[in-house]
Amino acid sequence: MAQAKPGGERQVLESMYSMIALVFILVACVELCDAATVVDVYRLIQYDISGAPFGSRLANLNHHAGSLHFAPGSDLSRTVLIIPLRELNISFVKEYITQNQPLGGLLFLLPQIFNIENRERAKSNHQTDGEELLKNDLAELEKLLIHSKIPYPVYFAFEDDDIEAVLADVKRNDATGQPATATTGGYKLVVSVPEPKKRASPTITNIQGWLSGLKTDGDANQLPTIAIVASYDTFGAAPALSVGSDSNGSGVVALLEIARLFSVLYSNPKTRGRYNLLFGLTSGGPYNYNGTHKWLRSFDQRQRESIDYAICLNSIGSWDNDLWIHVSKPPENAYIKQIFEGFSNVAEELGVKVGLKHKKINISNPRVAWEHEQFSRLRVTAATLSELSVAPELLESTGSLVDGRPLVNEAAIIKSVKLVAESLARHIYGHEGKNVQIFADNSSLAVNPSYIKSWLDLLSQTPRVAPFLSKNDPFILALKKELEDHTDEVNVQHEVLDGMFTFYDSTRASLNVYQVASVTFDLLLLLVLGSYLIVLFSFLVITTRGLDDLISLFRRPPSRKVKTA
């Protein structure tokens, strides 16, 4: 032991230097890394039309993160591209989707202004050009995603500091030109949800409220009925984000306010009109107004014939000066003329313009573009009041991601309510052509802006895609209760959505972001550790037993042979 000491001391010093160097290298490498981040994500809708698949066909995600700055030509089949809407290159996405290029998944980051749970955003009503561009991009993206079949998971998330930090890291990594795969580490995005299942026979719920008119004793005939109808459900790229503030939240709000105004009038026998009022909140609007169809079918013939006319409210929350009345009977028709004149008279007084649009129905075409067409198909006079000048395509203008609270102007809804309520009242009380203001401002019958605002806020926070609303969803119960407050009799009708559409669940999930080390790193670490242990072993053997012992350790087998020999 004493002999080995001088050599041992030198060894100690040398190994200490190397140890210290190792320590410093390790300390230099270490960055303080954050723990796993969890982000709320909303899945792109998955649905079939007559068996043809559309939308995102997968929900499970377990891939490395990549950004748009990936190295050209790299294999992205195991990479989730994180694309912020602000940097979206729509032609790139279009190319990838239409050419069926392999991708691990897509994660779109939407600016906070589109967040439905963000109550602050309602306050910032002014829109900048940048926002306008974002909205156009988003609308285009949504259209593309809804109408394509995408064989990998597509998710939406909202920008926040955590995910932004991850994205910045990913970009930095991509900028070095190495694709993020198992060999280089980086971030791993994991969404573990069960396989999306079909929604078995999705129900649609129609709610109707009756406000019966005054029947004098001598009247043998049934009173005529005026129907006011709005469809309340939505369809959008992300079902959990599809609130449709304008389409058709604005119509629902207007309908509730009109019901409230007429309930005040009808509560007094003196001002009770000689018309029944029928308020209908229908579901299935995006699917060719399937709910309206079912609802009308459930009436008996007499009831249906008693309907004088129906006014459908659709997207009336973001217009400035022009509204359109869409009809499917020729404008020369006496009823149509009467309705249109009633509306345009009031519109003139309100200082807005109302135009008439005629679109013929093609019975053989299953597409029903406007809600009134369902009435017209059953020979009930009906018109749709809307800010849209042309009929939307299937699944268009039904509550897209863009269609949130900031898009809607309360003043526009108030004007619409005035227009509809005033012209209806003049028709009911026979004041047509006269300049009487029944719902004048500051009177007891004035339109209530705070009522409109609160309902609009509620609708703008409630996703309402019909297949994902249960029969007793709190929102449906709230609508029912509100109509019960304003009308005499409320009926709720549950129907099954007709067969053409199939929907799949798992609309929202949690995305876990993990920072992972690569296999290469672990291999390297194993090598370093192995050599560390070997060095330690040799060092200890040399210091405690001497160098000869260490050498003899490796020579032992032959020496043993010599001994046995």
Place this chain on the structure above:
Amino acid sequence: MTVFHFFNCAILTFGPHAVYYSATPLSEYDTLGTSVKAALVYLGTALVKLVCLATFLKVSDNESFDPYQEFLKALIGFIDVAGLYFALTQLTHRNISQNHKFQAVGLGWAFADSVLHRLAPLWVGARGLEFTWDYILQGLEANANLVLSISLAALGSLMWLRKNKPKTLIPIIYTCAGIVATMPSITSYLRRGLGWHFPEVVGFQLFTSLVMAFISWQLFAACQRPSA
């Protein structure tokens, strides 16, 4: 891959103990029994420490550094020294030299500490998908702890077992033993009082453990010289 990482961290945490045992003459003299006994003593000490901590310390809500509490903690930390004293002097060992005895005790002591404090977090954490440097650092900390335990055992055996040591060295031995024994409190102070991060603390621990090991080696050698 993550099991791989766990494997790596486990090697780093427990490998040096095995290597130390097999590389030094400890394995030749079959001192495993001594190490096991020391580990058992460690378990008992840890239990006593736990009871003391629970009895005398307030549970602080925040992570701030309270000098009085830390002082108490350091005092309780000296229970370790008592445990080590018991392991070194009271346990009846087989006839092994002092040289090997303190090494065996220190090794068992450090191994029990590693198993008790690091195995469970490692098993739970290092197999997760998320990568952090924490478990590698924890492994390095285990290494530092091994060196410190053996140094402390060496100093302890100098204090309690060796009778004819040079007078001049006695104060140095006691100071060093004191420093090594208060090491947990010092690191805790660095972490909470000065707000050092884990990597820095581990670096400091590795550095001081090597320095202390070197000093205690020199002291041991110096004490051995007259007898040799």
